[in-house]
Each structure stands twice: as C-alpha cells, then as structure tokens.
Amino acid sequence: MNVADLCAALVRIRSENPPGDTREIIEFIRQFTDSLGIATRVIHRPEGRDNLVTFPANGRLLFCGHVDVVPALDDGWTMDPWGGELKEGKVWGRGATDMKGGCASILAACREFIDSGRELPADLAFVCDEETSGTHGIQALLASKCLVPCDTIVAEPTPAHSPNVGQKGLMRLCCRFRGEPGHGSLYPAKGVSAVMEAFSLLDFIRGLHEREYRPADPAIARIITESSAILRELFAMEDTKRVLTHVMYNPGKIEGGEKANIVAQQCSLELDLRIPWGCSLPALLGEIRCHAPRAEISVTNSSDPTITPPDSPLVTRLLGEIEKVYSKHARPIVQWAASDARYLRNAGFPVVEYGPGEIRTLHAIDEHVTVESLEKAVLVYEGMLARYALM
Structure with a gap:
C-alpha cells in the first residue's frame, strides 16, 4: 500500500x-x-x-x-x-x-x-x-x-x-443578550431588542477589526511580512498582511427573537476572534464587555x-x-x-x-x-x- x-x-x-x-x-x-x-x-x-x-x-x-x-x-x-x-x-x-x-x-x-x-x-x-x-x-x-x-x-x-x-491567538465567545419585549409596532420608540443589541456588538467588533497591531519582537514582524506575501500567492487575495496583524472575526452562529411582531427578548451569538501578536486578550475582552454591559459574555476557548x-x-x-x-x-x-x-x-x-x-x-x-x-x-x-x- x-x-x-x-x-x-x-x-x-x-x-x-x-x-x-x-x-x-x-x-x-x-x-x-x-x-x-x-x-x-x-x-x-x-x-x-x-x-x-x-x-x-x-x-x-x-x-x-x-x-x-x-x-x-x-x-x-x-x-x-x-x-x-x-x-x-x-x-x-x-x-x-x-x-x-x-x-x-x-x-x-x-x-x-x-x-x-x-x-x-x-x-x-x-x-x-x-x-x-x-x-x-x-x-x-x-x-x-x-x-x-x-x-x-x-x-x-x-x-x-x-x-x-x-x-495567531484565538478567543471564542458565547454572548447572550436580553431585551425588553413589547409590540413590534412601537419599536424602536419602546422596548429593547436583544437582536439589535447583538448587532450593536458586531458593529463594535467591526470597528476593532480596523486596528492594526504590531508585535514588539522585530523577528516576528519580519516573518509576518514574509508570510503575507506567501499567503497572497496561496489565496490570490489582496491585503493579506491584515489577516495577520488585525483581529479577524466571524459571527459564526446567531439565534434570536420570538416572532416578527415582538421586540426580541433574547438573542445568542457565537463569535470567533483571531488574535494577532501585540494584542492583549484580557484588554480586548474588557473592551467588548464594556461595550455590551447588559450581555452575558463567556469565553469558551482562548489562547495567546x-x-x-x-x-x-x-x-x-x-x-x-x-x-x-x-x-x-x-x-x-x-x-x-x-x-x-x-x-x-x-x-x-x-x-x-x-x-x-x-x-x-x-x-x-x-x-x-x-x-x-x-x-x-x-x-x-x-x-x-x-x-x-x-x-
């Protein structure tokens, strides 16, 4: 064989x-x-x-x-x-x-x-x-x-x-949002939508993605630059350095709401973040929790x-x-x-x-x-x- x-x-x-x-x-x-x-x-x-x-x-x-x-x-x-x-x-x-x-x-x-x-x-x-x-x-x-x-x-x-x-490091989050339900015809004047709370956090994460992180070690910085060129050839995509120097994020699963005419009372979001050199996991998690103080956010997996x-x-x-x-x-x-x-x-x-x-x-x-x-x-x-x- x-x-x-x-x-x-x-x-x-x-x-x-x-x-x-x-x-x-x-x-x-x-x-x-x-x-x-x-x-x-x-x-x-x-x-x-x-x-x-x-x-x-x-x-x-x-x-x-x-x-x-x-x-x-x-x-x-x-x-x-x-x-x-x-x-x-x-x-x-x-x-x-x-x-x-x-x-x-x-x-x-x-x-x-x-x-x-x-x-x-x-x-x-x-x-x-x-x-x-x-x-x-x-x-x-x-x-x-x-x-x-x-x-x-x-x-x-x-x-x-x-x-x-x-x-790169990773941080996987399970986020649970609670809203204040009401009749859909009155939203957004009345009620708090758990679904929109989740969307707000995703919008914040999208902003975090725009930050560029730089490693303190020059040797790591050099290999990131070299790796970017190889990845560009491999995937035929532009701006591959961003993949290695920015927080990449994927909202892999989202579930929420009860009915179209009810302001959503609950929503859950599973989020996969990939962490570059130079980014602190505790600091990043702190920012995310600060933006969504009403949410229950748990870390299911993480590594530097x-x-x-x-x-x-x-x-x-x-x-x-x-x-x-x-x-x-x-x-x-x-x-x-x-x-x-x-x-x-x-x-x-x-x-x-x-x-x-x-x-x-x-x-x-x-x-x-x-x-x-x-x-x-x-x-x-x-x-x-x-x-x-x-x-």
Missing part, C-alpha cells in the same frame, strides 16, 4: 467531529504500526474518542496528526466525500488535506525508514479531537504525561516550501499567539530537508488559524507544522490532496528521521 492508497484508506474511514468517534480509524493505524513493530497504546476517551501514542516515548522527535475531520454534506461535491477516490493524480474526500494526508505521510515515512533496517528515532501521536476543542485529544495526552517534550512536527497542511512556525523561533534547530533542520527534496529555497511562515500546535508550544515543545495538502480546499467542497505532495512529504519526513537517528 503506497502513501496515496494509505491516504485513500484513511479517508474512507469516517471520523467526523462531531460526534468524534475515532475508534475505527485508530484501530486501522494501530494495526499498521503493529505490522512495523512499533509499540503503541490506545488512550480511550469518552464516546469512542480514541487516541494512539507510541510507548514508551523516546523524547527525540515527535510526529503528531489528528484523525478527526469536519463534517461534510454530499451537496455540491463532484466526488464522494467519503470515497477516497484516486483520480487526476489526487486523493479526493473529506480529510484528504486536513489532515489524513499528513497522517498517511507520517506512517509511510516510518515504514520506509524501518524497512531500510533502521530503528525509528521518533514518537508518534494520532489524536481524536483537534477539530473541536482538543480536550479529548492532545490536551488529554499532555495532562496524562503520555508525551515527552521534544522537537515536534505536526503534519497539518502547509505550503510546500513553507513550514508554519507560529499561529504562539511561535517557535525561526532560527531554532528544529526549524533549521526541516528547512534543510524541504530544500533537499524540492531543490528550492524554503522559508518559514506564521499562520492565521490555530491547531494543536499551540497546546504543545505552551507545554514546552518546540513545534513546527509541515504537511501535504491543498490548503484552498481545507474544510471545503471537493477537498483533495495531490499524490505528489504526499510522496514529497514522505521524503521530507524520512530526511528528518535520518537526522534525528544520528542524535
């Missing part, structure tokens, strides 16, 4: 999160690693949320991947989202890019390395819960001391020549921006292996989104993200990964294994 077939097999094993049941895919990976003689154990979490780690840990190098995927509706797809079809030099289906392609490349690299007669110098962690909170995945493994802090590669999809060494120094040994080694495989200059970037990398960095792990994938199809219809990117990721990972085998 080559790396493309392995990726396709993983795609065919459904592991949507929610609900988050990963028993079948973790069992597949367990059987694969068993066939290579890699000692592992399965860490069970509630409702079938299984993780797999190598045991005991050797603490030199860690490869990490998540096996859960976001849900997919059949509508709009030209390929079966769960078919794992291999066509036009690509593996198609939900999770092909995010990130079963990366998991397949890890496994294939380990197989090639072991088949060459060498002892694997790396730990492996395949986790169940990256697409939601990470509570049952990487956070559970860290809390139970299953992982030893060491240089870590998270196989999330990245540009082929640009590993990701840092990520994190970064691994671009000149760290881990990053330098990985850049060298990428350049060897692609014969092209490689340079690190920072990312606009978040992943398990933040939990690992905050626990003292030097972390870099590097993996195969078509980033423009991430979480999208007709998600896919090219066979070429899978095969080259295997070569890069093999190179890293060879380097750490000598340490």
Whole structure:
C-alpha cells in the first residue's frame, strides 16, 4: 500500500467531529504500526474518542496528526466525500488535506525508514479531537504525561516550501443578550431588542477589526511580512498582511427573537476572534464587555499567539530537508488559524507544522490532496528521521 492508497484508506474511514468517534480509524493505524513493530497504546476517551501514542516515548522527535475531520454534506461535491477516490493524480474526500494526508505521510515515512533496517528515532501521536476543542485529544495526552517534550512536527497542511512556525491567538465567545419585549409596532420608540443589541456588538467588533497591531519582537514582524506575501500567492487575495496583524472575526452562529411582531427578548451569538501578536486578550475582552454591559459574555476557548523561533534547530533542520527534496529555497511562515500546535508550544515543545495538502480546499467542497505532495512529504519526513537517528 503506497502513501496515496494509505491516504485513500484513511479517508474512507469516517471520523467526523462531531460526534468524534475515532475508534475505527485508530484501530486501522494501530494495526499498521503493529505490522512495523512499533509499540503503541490506545488512550480511550469518552464516546469512542480514541487516541494512539507510541510507548514508551523516546523524547527525540515527535510526529503528531489528528484523525478527526469536519463534517461534510454530499451537496455540491463532484466526488464522494467519503470515497477516497484516486483520480487526476489526487486523493479526493473529506480529510484528504486536513489532515489524513499528513497522517498517511507520517506512517509511510516510518515504514520506509524501518524497512531500510533502521530503528525509528521518533514518537508518534494520532489524536481524536483537534477539530473541536482538543480536550479529548492532545490536551488529554499532555495532562496524562503520555508525551515527552521534544522537537515536534505536526503534519497539518502547509505550503510546500513553507513550514508554519507560529499561529495567531484565538478567543471564542458565547454572548447572550436580553431585551425588553413589547409590540413590534412601537419599536424602536419602546422596548429593547436583544437582536439589535447583538448587532450593536458586531458593529463594535467591526470597528476593532480596523486596528492594526504590531508585535514588539522585530523577528516576528519580519516573518509576518514574509508570510503575507506567501499567503497572497496561496489565496490570490489582496491585503493579506491584515489577516495577520488585525483581529479577524466571524459571527459564526446567531439565534434570536420570538416572532416578527415582538421586540426580541433574547438573542445568542457565537463569535470567533483571531488574535494577532501585540494584542492583549484580557484588554480586548474588557473592551467588548464594556461595550455590551447588559450581555452575558463567556469565553469558551482562548489562547495567546504562539511561535517557535525561526532560527531554532528544529526549524533549521526541516528547512534543510524541504530544500533537499524540492531543490528550492524554503522559508518559514506564521499562520492565521490555530491547531494543536499551540497546546504543545505552551507545554514546552518546540513545534513546527509541515504537511501535504491543498490548503484552498481545507474544510471545503471537493477537498483533495495531490499524490505528489504526499510522496514529497514522505521524503521530507524520512530526511528528518535520518537526522534525528544520528542524535
């Protein structure tokens, strides 16, 4: 089974999160690693949320991947989202890019390395819960001391020549507004609309988005500028620096009101904010609460921006292996989104993200990964294994 077939097999094993049941895919990976003689154990979490780690840990190098995927509706797809079809030099289906392609490349690299007669110098962690909170995945493994802090590669999809060494922070808010109901024919002269209170907060957030934040560290400022140019090519969009230096916001869910002719008594809003370097989370939250004093605002998830120094040994080694495989200059970037990398960095792990994938199809219809990117990721990972085998 080559790396493309392995990726396709993983795609065919459904592991949507929610609900988050990963028993079948973790069992597949367990059987694969068993066939290579890699000692592992399965860490069970509630409702079938299984993780797999190598045991005991050797603490030199860690490869990490998540096996859960976001849900997919059949509508709009030209390929079966769960078919794992291999066509036009690509593996198609939900999770092909995010990130079963990366998991397949890890496994294939380990197989090639072991088949060459060498002892694997790396730990492996395949986790169940990256697409939601990470509570049952990487956070559970860290809390139970299953992982030893060491240089870590998270196989999330990245540009082929640009590993990701840092990520913006995030703050997810659940906001509940209470109004003063009345007859709709009298509003806005009488009554307080919970829906309009929510709109007022969104208008305030839109104003916050216009602020530009600058990191205190000149090295981070430089890599943000370089990352902006790469993102412009990747997404074919203008003003990509704004994505990395401004608070990005998404009112992902809003529900409210009772009836068209009643001034809304209640409204709830789920808000996703992405926080740039130089922005204080407590100060930002304070401003938001000050603007909406009548609202009940709770933080459901938050983290500061994190970064691994671009000149760290881990990053330098990985850049060298990428350049060897692609014969092209490689340079690190920072990312606009978040992943398990933040939990690992905050626990003292030097972390870099590097993996195969078509980033423009991430979480999208007709998600896919090219066979070429899978095969080259295997070569890069093999190179890293060879380097750490000598340490």
